[in-house]
Amino acid sequence: MLITRVELENIKSYRQVNLDFRRGTTAISGVNGAGKTTIVEAIGFALFDFLLYNQAQFVREGEKYGRIVIHLIGSDDRVYTVERRCGAGAYWFIYDQEADYVLSSEQMCWINCMNSLASTANAL
Numbered sequence: 001m002l003i004t005r006v007e008l009e010n011i012k013s014y015r016q017v018n019l020d021f022r023r024g025t026t027a028i029s030g031v032n033g034a035g036k037t038t039i040v041e042a043i044g045f046a047l048f049d050f051l052l053y054n055q056a057q058f059v060r061e062g063e064k065y066g067r068i069v070i071h072l073i074g075s076d077d078r079v080y081t082v083e084r085r086c087g088a089g090a091y092w093f094i095y096d097q098e099a100d101y102v103l104s105s106e107q108m109c110w111i112n113c114m115n116s117l118a119s120t121a122n123a124l
Contacts, residue, residue: 001072001073001074001075002021002023002072002073003021003043003070003071003072004020004021004071004072004073005018005019005020005021005069005070005071006018006019006021006039006042006043006068006069006070006071007019007067007068007069007070007071008038008039008042008066008067008068009066009067009068010059010060010063010065010067010087011038011042011058011059011060011066011067011068012035012038012058012059012060012066013033013034013035013038013060014038014060015060019039028040041058042068043068043070045068045084045086046068046069046070046082046083046084046092047070047082055086055087055090056087058086058087059086059087063087064087064088065085065086065087065088065089065090066085066086066087067083067084067085067086068083068084068085068086069081069082069083069084070082070083078096078097078098078099079096079097079098080094080095080096080097081094081095081097082094082095083095091104091105091106092104092105093105
């Protein structure tokens with residue numbers, strides 16, 4: 001997987017920022033409190049649902065929601081976009097550009113519910 005771009009909106013100290021990445025090693029530098037760790041946390045949250053604290057603490061102070069967009073090239077060489085919103089109206093989706101297909105949090109909820117019903121029915 002190659003992350004090519006990270007977009008943050010209302011995430012911690014960032015009102016709006018777009019960061020482009022190239023192949024190879026990327027170094028993120030800055031003074032203490034500049035937001036270096038926030039970038040790594042945003043990637044972890046958007047892609048892996050990993051956040052060390054409450055989502056409300058991740059949203060910029062005074063804002064109702066935060067949004068993270070990760071553009072990446074998968075191991076299959078296809079271009080994907082992952083978008084995750086936290087706070088009010090939280091959601092996530094993955095967009096496969098080549099297939100023009102979106103998988104959303106609502107669809108996964110439905111799939112999980114159907115799997116749970118099928119498991120219950122099989123147990124009876």
